[in-house]
Amino acid sequence: xxxxxxxxxxxxxAFRSATPVLFTTLGQTVNEKTGVAxxxxxxxxxxxxxxxxxxxxxxxxxxxxxxxxxxxxxVLSLLHGYLVINxxxxxxxxGLTLMFLGxxxxxxxGRPYVSQQITGFDVVPIPILSDIPFIGPILFxxxxxxxxAYLLVPAIWFFLYRTRWGLSLRAVGESRIAxxxxxxxxxxxAYAAVFFGGMMAGLGGAxxxxxxxxxxxxxxxxxxxxxxxxxxxxxxxxxxRAAAGALLYGGAVSLQLQLxxxxxxxxxxxxxxxxxxxxxxxxxxxxxxxNRAMPAELGRVFTRQT
Amino acid sequence: xxxxxxxxxxxxxxxNLVANDxxxxxxxxxxxxxxxGENGAGKSTLMKILYGVYKPDAGTITLDGxxxxxxxxxxxxxxxIGMVFQSFMLIPAFTVIENIALxxxxxxxxxxxxxxxxxxxxxxxxxxxxxxxxxKVWQLPLGAQQKIEIIKLVMAGARLLIFDEPTSVLAPHExxxxxDIFNRLRLDGYTIIFISHKLNEVLACSDExxxxxxGRVVGSVVRADATESLLVSMIVGDKTADSSTYARKSIPAxxxxxxxxxxxxxxxxxxxxxxxxxxLHILPGEILGVAGVSGNGQKExxxxxxxxxxxxxxxxxxxxxxxxxxxIAQIRRTGVTCVPEDPLRQGAVPVMSVEENLALSDxxxxxxxxxxxxxxxxxxxxxxxxxxxxxxxxPRLNVAIEAxxxxxxxxxxxxxxxxxxxxxxxxxxxxRGLDIHAAEIVRLALLDYRDQGAAILLISEDLDELFxxxxxxxxxxxxxxxxxxxxxxxxxxQIGYLMTDGKYTPEQEVEHVAS
Numbered sequence: 001x002x003x004x005x006x007x008x009x010x011x012x013x014a015f016r017s018a019t020p021v022l023f024t025t026l027g028q029t030v031n032e033k034t035g036v037a038x039x040x041x042x043x044x045x046x047x048x049x050x051x052x053x054x055x056x057x058x059x060x061x062x063x064x065x066x067x068x069x070x071x072x073x074x075v076l077s078l079l080h081g082y083l084v085i086n087x088x089x090x091x092x093x094x095g096l097t098l099m100f101l102g103x104x105x106x107x108x109x110g111r112p113y114v115s116q117q118i119t120g121f122d123v124v125p126i127p128i129l130s131d132i133p134f135i136g137p138i139l140f141x142x143x144x145x146x147x148x149a150y151l152l153v154p155a156i157w158f159f160l161y162r163t164r165w166g167l168s169l170r171a172v173g174e175s176r177i178a179x180x181x182x183x184x185x186x187x188x189x190a191y192a193a194v195f196f197g198g199m200m201a202g203l204g205g206a207x208x209x210x211x212x213x214x215x216x217x218x219x220x221x222x223x224x225x226x227x228x229x230x231x232x233x234x235x236x237x238x239x240x241r242a243a244a245g246a247l248l249y250g251g252a253v254s255l256q257l258q259l260x261x262x263x264x265x266x267x268x269x270x271x272x273x274x275x276x277x278x279x280x281x282x283x284x285x286x287x288x289x290x291n292r293a294m295p296a297e298l299g300r301v302f303t304r305q306t
Numbered sequence: 307x308x309x310x311x312x313x314x315x316x317x318x319x320x321x322n323l324v325a326n327d328x329x330x331x332x333x334x335x336x337x338x339x340x341x342x343g344e345n346g347a348g349k350s351t352l353m354k355i356l357y358g359v360y361k362p363d364a365g366t367i368t369l370d371g372x373x374x375x376x377x378x379x380x381x382x383x384x385x386x387i388g389m390v391f392q393s394f395m396l397i398p399a400f401t402v403i404e405n406i407a408l409x410x411x412x413x414x415x416x417x418x419x420x421x422x423x424x425x426x427x428x429x430x431x432x433x434x435x436x437x438x439x440x441x442k443v444w445q446l447p448l449g450a451q452q453k454i455e456i457i458k459l460v461m462a463g464a465r466l467l468i469f470d471e472p473t474s475v476l477a478p479h480e481x482x483x484x485x486d487i488f489n490r491l492r493l494d495g496y497t498i499i500f501i502s503h504k505l506n507e508v509l510a511c512s513d514e515x516x517x518x519x520x521g522r523v524v525g526s527v528v529r530a531d532a533t534e535s536l537l538v539s540m541i542v543g544d545k546t547a548d549s550s551t552y553a554r555k556s557i558p559a560x561x562x563x564x565x566x567x568x569x570x571x572x573x574x575x576x577x578x579x580x581x582x583x584x585x586l587h588i589l590p591g592e593i594l595g596v597a598g599v600s601g602n603g604q605k606e607x608x609x610x611x612x613x614x615x616x617x618x619x620x621x622x623x624x625x626x627x628x629x630x631x632x633x634i635a636q637i638r639r640t641g642v643t644c645v646p647e648d649p650l651r652q653g654a655v656p657v658m659s660v661e662e663n664l665a666l667s668d669x670x671x672x673x674x675x676x677x678x679x680x681x682x683x684x685x686x687x688x689x690x691x692x693x694x695x696x697x698x699x700x701p702r703l704n705v706a707i708e709a710x711x712x713x714x715x716x717x718x719x720x721x722x723x724x725x726x727x728x729x730x731x732x733x734x735x736x737x738r739g740l741d742i743h744a745a746e747i748v749r750l751a752l753l754d755y756r757d758q759g760a761a762i763l764l765i766s767e768d769l770d771e772l773f774x775x776x777x778x779x780x781x782x783x784x785x786x787x788x789x790x791x792x793x794x795x796x797x798x799x800q801i802g803y804l805m806t807d808g809k810y811t812p813e814q815e816v817e818h819v820a821s
Contacts, residue, residue: 162416162417162419163415163416163417164407164413164414164415164416164417165415167404167407167408167413167417168408170400170404171397171400171408174397174398174399174400175395175397177395178395178396178397178408179408180379181359181379181395182379182395182408182409183378183379183380183383295399296397296398296399
């Protein structure tokens with residue numbers, strides 16, 4: 001194959017494959033900025049993928065499916081919010097429980113839909129821009145949800161660092177007592193962020209089933225939710241760096257797929273491992289540096305005073 | 307004169323402890339009103355009620371003729387009440403601008419950082435604060451953080467400003483500056499409540515003084531009627547103030563120093579030189595007092611000796627043994643112990659109970675020989691012995707240490723660190739934030755520890771204290787040892803020049819004599 005074409009395919013695939021993880025990573029970045037980590041992001045993604053698919057089958061509308069998927073992810077994450085914020089539960093325990101709940105629940109309600117067909121979201125090339133050689137196909141020939149994910153990167157950055165709400169949200173993650181003493185309601189803000197994180201994971205899941213694969217199968221996220229949680233750390237709790245991490249992961253997935261289609265003589269199991277090994281390696285290198293950027297309250301149990 | 311703030315019958319209980327008992331208080335408009343009392347007298351609790359952090363069990367608050375229903379800090383701020391806490395409510399990871407923006411009520415949806423920066427600079431210039439709005443708070447010394455808190459209140463439009471022991475984080479020369487700020491704020495129409503336990507400060511800046519003791523109002527006096535002896539008798543009640551003279555021990559000559567530091571260099575958190583070829587030594591049974599304006603390398607010096615901060619070059623010998631490049635645990639084992647600057651965060655585990663915190667560095671209570679089991683009953687009885695010895699008032703010993711007042715945490719950490727023999731004690735501001743009585747206990751404990759043969763590095767900004775208990779005073783300026791004096795031979799002016807100028811020249815001496 002022409003090497004230029006190969007690179008173009010890998011990069012196009014990188015943007016496509018990164019989208020579900022990007023949604024989830026952005027959501028979890030916002031989420032963790034309030035000091036609440038949600039290991040159940042995987043469960044929220046599955047809820048989004050499954051409910052989004054069911055609604056699309058039933059109504060024929062991809063948009064309704066995507067909205068339903070986002071809401072399903074958000075609602076599931078509210079359970080995490082209740083356990084962590086109201087009951088003072090441990091965030092890791094609650095998050096893992098949520099993941100298994102999402103896995104089981106979607107396997108149950110999604111069973112009748114496993115072999116169904118949908119139209120979902122098709123690729124919508126952007127006029128003119130998509131005709132630019134090389135760049136066009138990589139950046140401007142995707143589905144609408146993918147465009148949305150990339151537009152959300154600057155939007156979330158602006159929200160976090162330039163608006164009053166973003167300031168409040170970050171304050172809760174740095175010092176609940178300081179946020180409280182300046183007249184904010186840390187619990188409410190954390191709830192809102194957890195709900196948003198869940199919605200974004202749900203939307204990521206919905207993109208996976210409605211736009212990327214056009215089918216539903218049990219456990220189809222294959223740990224993407226956990227990768228997203230890891231990428232939040234890689235991105236040092238910053239949406240732009242998080243997006244870069246998601247793209248890197250997408251690139252690894254895409255490279256692996258392209259190498260398989262070329263019939264490169266490497267075990268497909270090894271290639272499938274590649275994205276995870278890459279993520280792990282990046283975390284190893286970055287772990288120390290990222291500590292300083294970590295929200296000070298991350299993981300701390302909610303007590304009645306704060 | 308009108309009553310600006312009227313508190314009537316305020317009562318607050320924590321379990322069996324009555325922190326505020328029927329407190330009634332009247333504060334005039336545009337006055338600096340001092341609240342005076344020992345640690346645990348109920349000053350901070352009362353002010354936290356006024357600021358909406360605690361809900362009173364009974365009583366009413368009237369501000370400017372209006373009955374207030376203060377149920378949250380938000381309500382309090384909306385009524386125009388602002389507070390500078392003892393431990394600042396600033397977020398270390400945020401910039402000054404972001405911290406200020408948090409406290410503003412009328413920021414738009416999109417935060418206009420340029421405008422806030424401009425406002426900060428304006429106030430900072432007006433009062434000569436020298437605050438860099440774009441700096442992150444964790445990079446700034448405590449004195450600067452206090453100024454940020456003041457800027458915050460002014461910008462948030464507070465009319466009643468409460469300062470909870472504001473001078474405890476300031477260097478002596480900064481205190482006067484703060485009182486100057488008080489005065490200017492008062493002329494601008496603000497009313498100030500100033501919580502303190504330092505008589506000279508209260509007398510220097512207040513219009514009226516109210517004394518609390520054991521959660522009750524002892525009485526209020528206007529400045530003109532207040533004298534030091536009157537206030538002391540109000541604060542301590544029928545207790546007699548113990549003004550014992552500290553007997554100075556003679557240091558034997560020709561002994562090996564416990565600590566020998568040579569040409570030590572290190573950098574600060576911002577990667578700037580903090581220690582520049584500093585050399586010093588301390589003999590066994592000697593207190594070396596370190597004087598200096600905050601931020602001249604005192605903190606870093608202690609940290610390098612503890613092994614917390616890496617040294618760039620130089621040598622530190624502890625009892626003849628080089629300790630640079632060994633571990634913190636090794637240094638502790640060699641016999642270094644420390645009472646940190648911020649005892650709650652650096653010397654204790656905030657969520658652990660008083661007993662557990664006392665047991666943390668105390669090997670004897672774990673010596674149940676089977677399986678390293680903790681001997682909790684021994685730890686508990688030691689804890690109550692400690693609290694009695696250091697005169698601590700607390701409802702129970704199994705409360706989380708973070709629930710206690712700053713002065714009490716200070717004393718607990720102090721008690722713990724002094725309970726085991728060590729060769730070298732590093733004491734950072736050991737009496738900062740303590741009342742007269744508690745400070746006296748701590749000083750006596752330090753002297754007692756010295757007399758047992760320990761070398762003590764005492765870092766303090768309280769010159770009276772340094773002169774009272776040091777055997778030798780060393781002055782730090784820009785990371786260097788700029789001079790050592792014996793307390794009996796030096797005077798405060800000399801030390802003051804060294805602290806602010808790094809040198810003491812004959813011309814200055816002439817000036818000083820002439821003035």
